[in-house]
Every structure is written in C-alpha cells, then in structure tokens.
Amino acid sequence: LGEEVPIVTPPIPRCKVCRTYVNPYVQLNDGARRWKCNICARLNDMPADYFYGEDGRRVPFDVASRPELNCSLVEYIAPSEYTTRPPQGAVYLYLIDVSIGAVQSGMVKMACKVLGEEIDSIPGDSRRSIGIICFSSKLHYFNLHKNSGQPQMLVVPDLDEPFIPTIDELIVNIKEEKRKKYRLRLC
Numbered sequence: 231l232g233e234e235v236p237i238v239t240p241p242i243p244r245c246k247v248c249r250t251y252v253n254p255y256v257q258l259n260d261g262a263r264r265w266k267c268n269i270c271a272r273l274n275d276m277p278a279d280y281f282y283g284e285d286g287r288r289v290p291f292d293v294a295s296r297p298e299l300n301c302s303l304v305e306y307i308a309p310s311e312y313t314t315r316p317p318q319g320a321v322y323l324y325l326i327d328v329s330i331g332a333v334q335s336g337m338v339k340m341a342c343k344v345l346g347e348e349i350d351s352i353p354g355d356s357r358r359s360i361g362i363i364c365f366s367s368k369l370h371y372f373n374l375h376k377n378s379g380q381p382q383m384l385v386v387p388d389l390d391e392p393f394i395p396t397i398d399e400l401i402v403n404i405k406e407e408k409r410k411k412y413r414l415r416l417c
Contacts, residue, residue: 236297238304241279247272252298319357321401329366361401371395374402
C-alpha cells in the first residue's frame with residue numbers, strides 16, 4: 231500500500247501467439263534473448279531494441295531494471311500500434327453480499343447508501359459504466375437501463391451453472407443514466 235505503480239513504456243514485448251505482455255512469470259532463455267510465454271508456452275524472441283539504453287547503446291540485460299519482469303502490477307503506456315481498437319471506457323462491477331448476515335449487520339444498506347452518494351465520483355471519462363450483482367444463496371442481476379423503466383432484478387437460483395445476462399443488460403453508462411438515479415432496494 232502506498233507504493234507507486236511502475237510505468238512501462240515501449241518497447242513492450244508481447245507473445246506472438248496469445249499477445250500476453252512480458253511479465254514476471256515468463257521464463258527467460260538464451261541470456262534473455264528469448265522468453266517462454268507463461269500463458270501459451272510459445273518461445274518468443276526478445277526485441278533487439280529491448281536491450282538498448284537511453285543513450286542508444288546496446289547494454290547488458292538487467293532483469294532487476296525492468297519492472298515488467300519484477301512487479302506483478304505495472305502500468306503500460308502503449309502506443310496506438312499496440313491496439314486494434316480504441317480503448318474502452320472503465321467498467322465498475324459491484325458485487326454485494328445480500329445474505330441474511332449482511333442484511334442484519336447493516337452492510338447492505340450501507341453499501342447502497344455509499345454507492346448512491348458516490349456514483350458521480352467514480353473515476354473515468356464519459357464512457358464509464360457500472361453494473362451491480364448481488365449474491366447470497368442465489369445470484370441477483372440488476373438491469374438499470376432507462377428502457378427498462380424501473381430497475382429490474384433477475385434472480386438466478388442455480389449457482390452450479392448460472393445464467394449470465396448479456397453485457398448490455400448488466401452494464402449501464404453512468405453519464406447516460408445520470409438523470410435517472412435509482413434508489414437501490416436490495417433487502
């Protein structure tokens with residue numbers, strides 16, 4: 231806690247097959263000139279420019295100097311050629327325990343109160359979206375879209391093979407739905 235997330239800039243080696251970014255769990259081979267993907271086991275070549283220092287000279291490879299090879303959490307600053315489509319808006323999916331114990335303790339009421347008060351300060355741009363799933367001995371999905379009139383709840387009792395609604399039914403854009411603030415009644 232309190233530590234800054236390391237930032238990684240190009241070049242960012244990616245697996246040729248599954249497009250996984252190089253990470254602490256890959257296996258380095260041949261003096262770090264190749265790496266084995268931890269997802270699909272493909273042996274990949276390390277890009278030549280991955281070995282160059284800030285002054286443009288080829289430098290010995292130092293694993294300790296690469297946060298993407300040491301830290302399980304990094305922020306990649308990727309150029310546009312790394313993406314096949316524009317970045318998507320942030321999606322926040324809230325999972326709320328609505329078991330008897332959670333209801334009796336006041337946790338459900340507090341979660342609904344805080345979510346209702348803080349919905350406008352959820353980080354992200356105008357594309358940010360939210361969804362709510364509640365759980366106990368059943369799953370409770372909420373459709374908050376304006377075309378549904380009032381929030382609709384779908385209760386799924388089968389936890390072994392649960393039905394999962396489409397993303398369009400589960401996720402709602404905060405900006406588009408801002409005019410229709412719902413008071414969440416989950417009890």
